[in-house]
Amino acid sequence: MADRIPLMAGNWKMNLNHVEATGVVQKLAWTLSDKRYDKAKAEAAVIVPFTDLRTVQTLVEGDKLPIAYGAQDVSVHASGAYTGEVSADMLAKLKCAYVVVGHSERREYHGESDEIVNDKAKVVLAAGMTPIICVGEKLEIRKEGRQVPFVLDQVQKVLADLTPEQVAKLVIAYEPVWAIGTGEVATPEDAQEVCGAIRRYIAEELQGADAAAGCRIQYGGSVKSSNIVDIMAQADVDGALVGGASLDPEEFAKIVLFYQHA
Numbered sequence: 001m002a003d004r005i006p007l008m009a010g011n012w013k014m015n016l017n018h019v020e021a022t023g024v025v026q027k028l029a030w031t032l033s034d035k036r037y038d039k040a041k042a043e044a045a046v047i048v049p050f051t052d053l054r055t056v057q058t059l060v061e062g063d064k065l066p067i068a069y070g071a072q073d074v075s076v077h078a079s080g081a082y083t084g085e086v087s088a089d090m091l092a093k094l095k096c097a098y099v100v101v102g103h104s105e106r107r108e109y110h111g112e113s114d115e116i117v118n119d120k121a122k123v124v125l126a127a128g129m130t131p132i133i134c135v136g137e138k139l140e141i142r143k144e145g146r147q148v149p150f151v152l153d154q155v156q157k158v159l160a161d162l163t164p165e166q167v168a169k170l171v172i173a174y175e176p177v178w179a180i181g182t183g184e185v186a187t188p189e190d191a192q193e194v195c196g197a198i199r200r201y202i203a204e205e206l207q208g209a210d211a212a213a214g215c216r217i218q219y220g221g222s223v224k225s226s227n228i229v230d231i232m233a234q235a236d237v238d239g240a241l242v243g244g245a246s247l248d249p250e251e252f253a254k255i256v257l258f259y260q261h262a
């Protein structure tokens, strides 16, 4: 896995208000420190609702916690009359390290296309943060055995016009939609098949070998402490985007600390 430090990102989705966030982040930090967490072996991040960001920032900075944080979405617009939107500069001002773009729930419920996801990735990069760009196929595509070409087509579109240097630093999350929140986890081999194909495609067809070697590719979909070790044993899986299991700080800490059992 070269020198790519695995990224374990907990996507809280629309769960945990800012008061609850304090307790969860503190408990996560205590548990990690208790278990001698080593930042060089895995990076821990929480991807929280917008309303939690300032609280999490204050906690992380104040107590110097070894936890990165970020947002779940961003506007493509820089500023102006876009009611309800949050700009990349606003997130950068809150010192977000990461911004998730193109999550399948945004694609499904808010009609986000690959082109919008590409625009969002660009504004995140321009504001100095790292996008976690989500791709993944629905069940019918998987049943037809078309998951690899389908996801590579998404990858080509969401990475359009990005430079090799930008791609080397970003994160791609492969999340088969049929495995999200369903308890239906892809096998480690399923995850490797698509993550490996993404890396080869970037190397051979898109931004080149250095970009492919630097880019971190996560798996997401019903990740738990009981399956993370086998998933992380795959050559092209550089971490996980974790939904439900990240709401429990003890369970999420076990996922971050997967390397202690690898």
Ligand SMILES: O=C[C@H](O)COP(=O)(O)O
Pocket (backbone or CB within 6 Å): 011, 103, 175, 179, 180, 181, 182, 183, 220, 221, 222, 223, 241, 242, 243, 244, 245
């Ligand atoms: O962003 C996270 C994914 O949607 C996975 O969610 P899940 O772990 O609850 O299946």
